[in-house]
Structures are given as C-alpha cells and as structure tokens.
Amino acid sequence: MKVKVRYFAALREKVGAGEEMVETDAKNAIELFHQLNKRHSFPLDSSHLKVSINRHYQDWDYGIKADDEIVFLPPVAGG
Amino acid sequence: MFALTTNPINQIEIPAHLKAPKNGGIVLFEGLVRNHNEGQAVRSLEYECFEEMAQSEGNKIINEAISKFGVKDIYAIHRYGHLEIGEVAIRVAASAPHRHEAFLACQYVIDEIKHRVPIWKKEHYLNGPSEWVACHQCADHGAGHDHDHGHAQGGKHL
Numbered sequence: 001m002k003v004k005v006r007y008f009a010a011l012r013e014k015v016g017a018g019e020e021m022v023e024t025d026a027k028n029a030i031e032l033f034h035q036l037n038k039r040h041s042f043p044l045d046s047s048h049l050k051v052s053i054n055r056h057y058q059d060w061d062y063g064i065k066a067d068d069e070i071v072f073l074p075p076v077a078g079g
Numbered sequence: 080m081f082a083l084t085t086n087p088i089n090q091i092e093i094p095a096h097l098k099a100p101k102n103g104g105i106v107l108f109e110g111l112v113r114n115h116n117e118g119q120a121v122r123s124l125e126y127e128c129f130e131e132m133a134q135s136e137g138n139k140i141i142n143e144a145i146s147k148f149g150v151k152d153i154y155a156i157h158r159y160g161h162l163e164i165g166e167v168a169i170r171v172a173a174s175a176p177h178r179h180e181a182f183l184a185c186q187y188v189i190d191e192i193k194h195r196v197p198i199w200k201k202e203h204y205l206n207g208p209s210e211w212v213a214c215h216q217c218a219d220h221g222a223g224h225d226h227d228h229g230h231a232q233g234g235k236h237l
Contacts, residue, residue: 008129055132076193
C-alpha cells in the first residue's frame with residue numbers, strides 16, 4: 001500500500017524533502033518508522049518523537065492503512 | 080479562535096468581540112523572541128509549523144479552556160517564519176466576565192500550546208551553528224507529562 005509521510009524541522013532537513021509517498025507493508029506507525037529510519041537515518045529516535053496519523057496524535061502501535069498521512073513529530077517548541 | 084500568521088502580530092488587532100459588554104476583563108499574554116538561550120546569544124529565529132494540525136490542535140485547546148473555565152472568548156495567534164529579537168511570537172487573549180477565569184484560561188492555553196501544537200523553533204546564534212530547540216522534558220516524557228513549564232519564558236523551552 002502507499003502512504004504519505006510528511007517531514008518537519010530536523011527530520012525535514014535530514015530527509016531533504018517535506019514529504020514523500022511511501023510503498024510499505026508496515027502494519028503500524030512504529031513499523032513504518034523503523035523501515036524509513038533504515039533509509040533516512042533520522043536524527044531522532046522514536047522515543048523522542050510523536051506520531052500523527054491523519055492529523056491526530058496516535059500511539060506508535062496504531063494501525064496504518066493506504067492513503068494515510070503520517071508525520072513523525074519532533075519535540076514541539078512553539079509559544 | 081486560533082490563528083497562524085507570517086505577519087507581525089503587533090500589527091494585528093485583537094478581535095473586537097473579545098471586548099463585548101458582557102466581558103469585564105481581558106488577560107493578554109505575549110511571548111517575545113529573546114536574545115539569549117542557555118548561555119548562547121540569539122541573533123534571530125525561525126518557526127516552522129505543521130499548519131493543518133497546528134490549526135486543529137490550537138482550536139481544540141481553546142475549546143477545552145472555554146469549557147473548563149467558563150470563559151466567553153479566547154483568541155490565540157502564533158507567528159511562524161523568520162522572527163527578529165523582540166518580535167511577538169505568540170499572543171493569547173482570554174476575555175471573561177471576571178478576571179479569575181480569564182487568568183486561568185490564558186495560562187492553560189499558553190501551556191497547552193507549548194506542549195501540543197506542532198510548531199518548531201530553530202535558533203540562529205551569534206556564535207555557532209543554528210539549532211532546533213527542543214523541550215527535553217517533553218521529548219523524554221511525551222505529551223502527557225505534567226512537569227512545570229513555568230520555566231518556559233526563561234529556559235531553552237520558549
């Protein structure tokens with residue numbers, strides 16, 4: 001299946017793009033993270049990131065499906 | 080109402096309905112770009128946001144504050160893009176019939192924005208490479224943590 005992954009801040013800079021379409025067999029967000037981490041060597045590991053799926057915070061074991069929009073969120077620093 | 084802008088916030092009016100006759104007071108918080116952080120002199124900074132989610136999380140926080148504290152109107156606006164020292168990064172205005180709930184609501188909204196709204200800050204230093212700023216405690220403990228963000232205006236966590 002194909003999912004859309006978007007990148008922000010330190011992850012965007014490391015990947016060199018704001019988003020990519022990814023072909024994956026990952027069942028959940030953490031599996032997808034591990035697959036992509038092999039390719040991109042993210043500067044933060046999953047314990048320092050949160051995940052959003054279709055613009056809602058979710059747990060790492062939350063299931064993903066085709067066409068989902070997934071974002072690995074670095075620690076936020078607004079305000 | 081939560082808003083995001085790339086324009087200077089001090090040139091944007093607070094919506095007139097916050098001054099409706101039913102409201103006896105407005106508590107206003109403004110977060111400014113500080114010229115130092117953890118011993119480093121800051122030259123300027125960039126905020127980056129995940130716009131769609133920042134918008135929905137921001138609105139969620141405001142609705143929570145309205146139902147929690149019974150205030151009538153809350154307006155928060157966060158700037159993103161390049162900001163210079165002294166510029167307003169965020170403004171929160173909470174209006175209510177009485178001041179107590181307005182203070183509580185304003186504090187709640189700024190604290191929750193710092194914890195949950197997907198906005199990131201990169202500081203440019205006078206001496207040394209630019210860095211993404213992280214609240215280390217948030218990163219270690221997740222959004223559900225309950226540590227005090229009272230340090231936020233004076234530490235690395237603004």
